[in-house]
Amino acid sequence: MDLLLNATVNWSRAQFALTAGYHWIFVPITLGLAIIMSVMETMYVKTGDEKWKKTAKFWQLIFGINFAIGVATGIILEFQFGTNWSNYSLFVGDIFGAPLAIEGIVAFFLESTFITIMFFGWNRVSKKMHLASTWLVTLGASLSAYWILVANAWMQYPVGMEFNPETMRNEMVDFWAIVKSPVAINKFFHTVTSSWGVGAAFVTSISMWYLLKKRHVDFALRSILIASVFGFTAFLLVALTGDGSAYEVTQKQPMKLAAMEGLYEGKEGAGLVAIGLLDPKKEKYNDDVDPYIFKIEIPKLLSLMGYRNANAFVPGIKDVVDGGYTLPDGTTALSFHEKKEKGLVAHQALADFQKAKSEGRETDAANYEKVIRENYNYFGYGFLEKEEDMIPDVPLTFYAFHTMVMVGGYFLLFFAVVWYLHRKKKLESMKWLHHVGIWSFALAVLASQLGWVVAEVGRQPWTIQDILPVQAAASAVPAANVKTTFFMFAFLFSILLIAEIMIMVRQIKKGPEE
Amino acid sequence: MITYEFLQNYWWFIIALLGGILVFMLFVQGGQSMLHSLSKTEDEKALVLNALGRRWGLTFTTLVVFGGAFFASFPLFYATSFGGAYWVWMLILFSFVVQAVSFEFEGMPNNFLGQKTYHRFLLFNGVVGTFVLGVAVATFFTGSEFTINKVALVNLLGESNVMSGWDNSLHGLEALGNLRNWTLGLAVFFLARTQASLFFVNRLDHKVLQERSRKFTLYNAIPFLVFFLTFLIWTLLSEGYAVNPDTKEVFMEPYKYLNNLIEMPIILILLLAGVVSVLWGIFATVFKKSYSKGIWFSGAGTIVVVTMLFLLAGYNNTAFYPSYTNLQSSLTVQNASSSKITLEAMAIVSLLVPFVIAYIFYAWKALEGKRLSLKDVQEEGGY
Numbered sequence: 001m002d003l004l005l006n007a008t009v010n011w012s013r014a015q016f017a018l019t020a021g022y023h024w025i026f027v028p029i030t031l032g033l034a035i036i037m038s039v040m041e042t043m044y045v046k047t048g049d050e051k052w053k054k055t056a057k058f059w060q061l062i063f064g065i066n067f068a069i070g071v072a073t074g075i076i077l078e079f080q081f082g083t084n085w086s087n088y089s090l091f092v093g094d095i096f097g098a099p100l101a102i103e104g105i106v107a108f109f110l111e112s113t114f115i116t117i118m119f120f121g122w123n124r125v126s127k128k129m130h131l132a133s134t135w136l137v138t139l140g141a142s143l144s145a146y147w148i149l150v151a152n153a154w155m156q157y158p159v160g161m162e163f164n165p166e167t168m169r170n171e172m173v174d175f176w177a178i179v180k181s182p183v184a185i186n187k188f189f190h191t192v193t194s195s196w197g198v199g200a201a202f203v204t205s206i207s208m209w210y211l212l213k214k215r216h217v218d219f220a221l222r223s224i225l226i227a228s229v230f231g232f233t234a235f236l237l238v239a240l241t242g243d244g245s246a247y248e249v250t251q252k253q254p255m256k257l258a259a260m261e262g263l264y265e266g267k268e269g270a271g272l273v274a275i276g277l278l279d280p281k282k283e284k285y286n287d288d289v290d291p292y293i294f295k296i297e298i299p300k301l302l303s304l305m306g307y308r309n310a311n312a313f314v315p316g317i318k319d320v321v322d323g324g325y326t327l328p329d330g331t332t333a334l335s336f337h338e339k340k341e342k343g344l345v346a347h348q349a350l351a352d353f354q355k356a357k358s359e360g361r362e363t364d365a366a367n368y369e370k371v372i373r374e375n376y377n378y379f380g381y382g383f384l385e386k387e388e389d390m391i392p393d394v395p396l397t398f399y400a401f402h403t404m405v406m407v408g409g410y411f412l413l414f415f416a417v418v419w420y421l422h423r424k425k426k427l428e429s430m431k432w433l434h435h436v437g438i439w440s441f442a443l444a445v446l447a448s449q450l451g452w453v454v455a456e457v458g459r460q461p462w463t464i465q466d467i468l469p470v471q472a473a474a475s476a477v478p479a480a481n482v483k484t485t486f487f488m489f490a491f492l493f494s495i496l497l498i499a500e501i502m503i504m505v506r507q508i509k510k511g512p513e514e
Numbered sequence: 515m516i517t518y519e520f521l522q523n524y525w526w527f528i529i530a531l532l533g534g535i536l537v538f539m540l541f542v543q544g545g546q547s548m549l550h551s552l553s554k555t556e557d558e559k560a561l562v563l564n565a566l567g568r569r570w571g572l573t574f575t576t577l578v579v580f581g582g583a584f585f586a587s588f589p590l591f592y593a594t595s596f597g598g599a600y601w602v603w604m605l606i607l608f609s610f611v612v613q614a615v616s617f618e619f620e621g622m623p624n625n626f627l628g629q630k631t632y633h634r635f636l637l638f639n640g641v642v643g644t645f646v647l648g649v650a651v652a653t654f655f656t657g658s659e660f661t662i663n664k665v666a667l668v669n670l671l672g673e674s675n676v677m678s679g680w681d682n683s684l685h686g687l688e689a690l691g692n693l694r695n696w697t698l699g700l701a702v703f704f705l706a707r708t709q710a711s712l713f714f715v716n717r718l719d720h721k722v723l724q725e726r727s728r729k730f731t732l733y734n735a736i737p738f739l740v741f742f743l744t745f746l747i748w749t750l751l752s753e754g755y756a757v758n759p760d761t762k763e764v765f766m767e768p769y770k771y772l773n774n775l776i777e778m779p780i781i782l783i784l785l786l787a788g789v790v791s792v793l794w795g796i797f798a799t800v801f802k803k804s805y806s807k808g809i810w811f812s813g814a815g816t817i818v819v820v821t822m823l824f825l826l827a828g829y830n831n832t833a834f835y836p837s838y839t840n841l842q843s844s845l846t847v848q849n850a851s852s853s854k855i856t857l858e859a860m861a862i863v864s865l866l867v868p869f870v871i872a873y874i875f876y877a878w879k880a881l882e883g884k885r886l887s888l889k890d891v892q893e894e895g896g897y
Binding site: 079090096133168172500 | 568571572574575577578579581582583585586587589590592593594595596597598600601603604607608610611612613614615617618619622623624625626627664665667668674675676677678679680683685852853855856859860863864866867870873874877880881882883893894
């Protein structure tokens with residue numbers, strides 16, 4: 001591949017990471033806050049207590065500010081698949097486009113219609129209609145998350161499809177296999193419950209600030225009650241769904257799991273690294289340098305999580321590259337070179353198939369098609385050059401994963417403590433906890449971002465697992481153009497983020513209506 | 515039995531309809547483009563902003579759904595146009611990104627950029643968003659510069675493996691060099707402003723703004739009609755991109771779009787009916803002082819006209835996204851669509867659309883049983 005296109009791929013990746021990263025600052029807050037404000041409004045409708053209404057209205061105002069910038073940063077993501085990843089769009093659009101379209105039809109209209117009633121309908125519709133609208137906004141946000149995660153999960157675990165050499169694209173053969181993919185289901189619950197946790201941390205953070213300043217104390221305590229119960233429950237679910245995600249990754253993306261754990265040499269009864277420091281001297285996947293400077297491991301847990309068997313063999317990076325180990329289905333794993341060879345056979349057969357078709361040699365075409373089908377599972381390896389190309393950035397994936405898990409554990413404890421102290425009516429006087437609560441929100445955002453770093457960096461080089469690497473997925477737009485739009489969006493989104501924070505801070509300082 | 519061909523045509527119709535609804539909903543952008551010229555005082559500005567601000571989300575959503583549906587049903591178009599005409603789509607997207615925050619942020623204290631900047635964002639979206647969308651749609655008739663070579667994916671010579679490439683370095687901006695594209699761009703821009711004026715006449719409980727909006731209807735309708743008719747007549751009299759139904763070869767046919775109209779009389783009738791409906795909405799509002807329902811006639815007419823224009827571009831053996839640098843790379847409803855199973859699955863999902871329209875209508879009625887006044891804005895809070 002020429003250098004120009006290489007630069008285009010790198011800038012396209014940078015742009016997607018930038019826009020997705022910005023977008024994901026706002027989305028978890030939206031998903032979490034939506035439930036919290038809906039619960040608060042439900043309390044108002046059930047009890048008739050005006051203080052609950054005031055509480056719900058304040059959080060809806062904050063929700064609105066956050067929602068707007070979430071929408072602004074989100075639109076570019078959908079269209080970027082076309083603008084910057086045209087080969088990808090052409091190659092899998094038959095499958096990938098459907099969840100995006102469904103997201104629009106079933107989720108976006110729901111959100112955009114009922115959000116207007118939520119904001120402007122307090123004096124125009126009945127209490128119950130207003131409450132229903134608020135919950136419908138919440139439902140819309142969650143449905144939107146589901147469909148986009150179905151799309152993302154399919155990239156990580158492509159199911160329900162068949163390659164059609166005539167149209168040169170992957171085509172859908174089983175809609176329900178895509179929609180009900182175990183990776184999608186796990187990803188949805190893990191992502192949404194972690195977003196609930198971020199929303200709860202957000203509400204707690206602002207409420208703690210009010211307690212610290214001794215302002216709006218009743219409002220703050222009400223908000224913390226809902227947020228701490230909700231946050232604790234959310235992080236419990238995050239732990240459960242995280243286990244499910246780890247299982248799916250082990251089964252479907254062994255290289256990603258190995259990178260998450262910094263596991264170079266596979267072993268039976270593998271332990272899960274609780275804390276570890278990677279040795280930067282480890283430069284090659286097959287050198288003799290020990291990957292860790294130090295590590296504290298929980299024995300056998302990785303095998304147990306990944307295979308539901310404490311003694312199971314977990315392949316390391318070297319194993320995935322070199323092959324030779326036994327896969328769960330009893331077959332022997334192929335090496336990189338064997339996969340690459342099969343990928344190239346599929347490429348050649350595809351080129352021959354197209355030529356035979358254009359020349360009307362149908363029998364030859366049928367034979368080539370058979371070869372393509374036999375080797376298609378390794379199609380993507382034909383685009384890779386060397387072993388290292390199939391290994392993601394190990395330190396980034398490893399540290400992102402472990403920091404995320406640690407922060408998750410911290411929040412479980414944090415919300416339990418806050419909930420307990422709230423029940424004991426001791427929260428108001430604990431200044432140190434107010435400070436901790438305020439700053440913990442930053443940790444929640446960090447963990448949420450890191451979750452996506454694990455998911456997306458850990459699956460490199462693939463846009464579609466084993467089928468299409470990033471190198472073969474980009475548009476033919478010169479790197480200078482993509483670089484320009486990268487900086488345009490970097491500048492614009494940064495400015496908008498500053499604006500959002502400034503507006504929010506002012507509204508928070510102003511506080512709920514008295 | 516539902517055939518593949520039926521599904522392909524069905525989905526082209528859905529895309530056409532979504533395009534029609536999107537162009538109608540661009541009245542929000544039209545209103546943004548005349549925020550300063552229509553409203554003279556701060557109160558008037560607040561009222562105009564609030565009337566539009568309660569609608570922008572639906573326009574935005576329609577654009578996103580239009581994009582998503584196009585991706586799902588005609589992925590080859592999505593890859594070719596978006597990945598090729600990069601700057602056209604980036605300009606459109608950029609204008610919608612800045613719009614999305616502007617209504618919410620402009621009136622907020624401590625908003626960093628100042629209210630005027632957000633108003634400029636709205637103006638930018640109102641002018642550039644409508645005009646460039648119009649230009650982009652015009653290329654469905656005038657053509658673009660691209661080549662598709664799918665086998666390049668496995669180019670074993672080590673060259674670029676991009677399957678759809680743009681044939682110039684301007685990446686879409688070359689469309690601005692075609693006068694016919696300009697006429698549709700300007701027509702969409704002035705149509706959006708005309709519709710916005712009609713919308714204000716219908717929605718605002720404010721005498722001065724209502725009267726001014728009536729005048730603005732006329733001021734914008736005249737250039738709209740001039741540019742739209744120029745585009746339409748020019749297109750009908752030009753060569754078009756025809757497809758040989760047997761060989762699938764694309765070739766230039768004189769008066770192709772006029773022939774399409776003659777050969778598809780239902781489209782001709784609906785197109786004319788749509789134009790009449792738009793004209794009725796405009797003229798009744800301008801000349802009958804108490805008449806305020808023009809937006810419904812004009813809006814429905816717009817949806818029908820735009821839908822028919824899309825159908826004209828894609829039906830009757832016509833290439834809907836033609837390439838004039840490589841005719842045989844042109845996209846047709848047949849060669850650019852998704853597989854049968856995808857179209858079937860999406861067709862089932864599309865059955866939800868009437869339900870969506872029903873709850874949107876219900877929500878509108880529930881929220882806006884009466885016109886919007888300054889008092890409402892002050893009592894309910896707003897932008």
